[in-house]
Amino acid sequence: MNWLAAFSRLFSILDKSGTEAYHSGPSFIKVIKQFDPGQPDYSLYLDERNRKGLSSSRKDFYWDILQGLDESLRYDVYRTFIEIVLPYFPKETDELKNYLFSSGNPVPQVKIPNNNWNSVKLNETINKIDNAIDVSQYNHAMTLSYTCLEGMYKAYVIKNLPQCTNVSDLMPLAKLVRGDIEQQLAKAGPYPDMVVKSISTLTNAIANSRNGFSDSHFDQDSYKWLAGYTRDLVNSIGRLILHFL
Known part of the structure; x- marks a missing residue:
């Protein structure tokens, strides 16, 4: 270059x-x-x-x-x-x-490995989101949040559902992860199903928010409160997923 x-x-x-x-x-x-x-x-x-x-x-x-x-x-x-x-x-x-x-699309701008997820990696990603929010780059924080979930879900599928590794879109990935966790928990007895169902709901909220303020939109369209709220959702979903990785 x-x-x-x-x-x-x-x-x-x-x-x-x-x-x-x-x-x-x-x-x-x-x-x-x-x-x-x-x-x-x-x-x-x-x-x-x-x-x-x-x-x-x-x-x-x-x-x-x-x-x-x-x-x-x-x-x-x-x-x-x-x-x-x-x-x-x-x-x-x-x-x-x-x-x-070379005429390729530079988005997504955040590349997070799809396997070997652990609490350290999640902490590092959350810190990156915090840094983006601190310097008022809220769109970038949304992109980081979206890609963090994508990486986690892919890691889960690779480990627990290898027959589904061809799935790549965020919402179908979230559905696979949620369904498998529900099956695992059901074997152990009653569990708070709304907690697991929230994986789909929260992921959908993040996906829609991020797509609404995508990388091709104005830099300040995504607001601080939204970026901060999304960061907390990612942290919560991540902690739940790590229990099953």
Whole structure:
């Protein structure tokens, strides 16, 4: 990948002053902090650059920050900026997307392994959702939540229902998981069935919310309360699923 060419395309969009795509230094760093929580805040970062005699121009330090990321993380950052600016400059964004991904769709932007789920991995994902909410990237938090459930359900199916591994859509996966858990619990005697039935209800709510504020929509369409509520639902469903993994 020629990252200089990719960056030039990205910066030309982020530098469109007076538009919703424009990113000041602080707003640019807010996006970066989703993926690199250790990135210093804008004022601290600029102070450090000044002490080192480095350029304080936005173009120069945006480039330096992006190049300081691991390449896989850099792709994720570019995906997120594409998500943000697409509604405002679709032609220029499509050109950047095609350059980076060879005309492929960069969504979903979150890749979570489908197996080996455990409480540590769930905690890490919940922390990522929290980080996205903290920097006001609510759409990204919704995407993380959706993909977390998808990964968990696929892990459950791989382990407990290997004959159904061809199923990939979220709601059919949730139905399979719910049905199998119900069968397991029924063998042990009475159980609070509404708790297990909630898997389908809550998953449907998350899927509809995320699809309603999809990666191609305006960045602030998904609100903080919705992202936070969804995060808590994912945490609750995840804790339940882990008992059967």
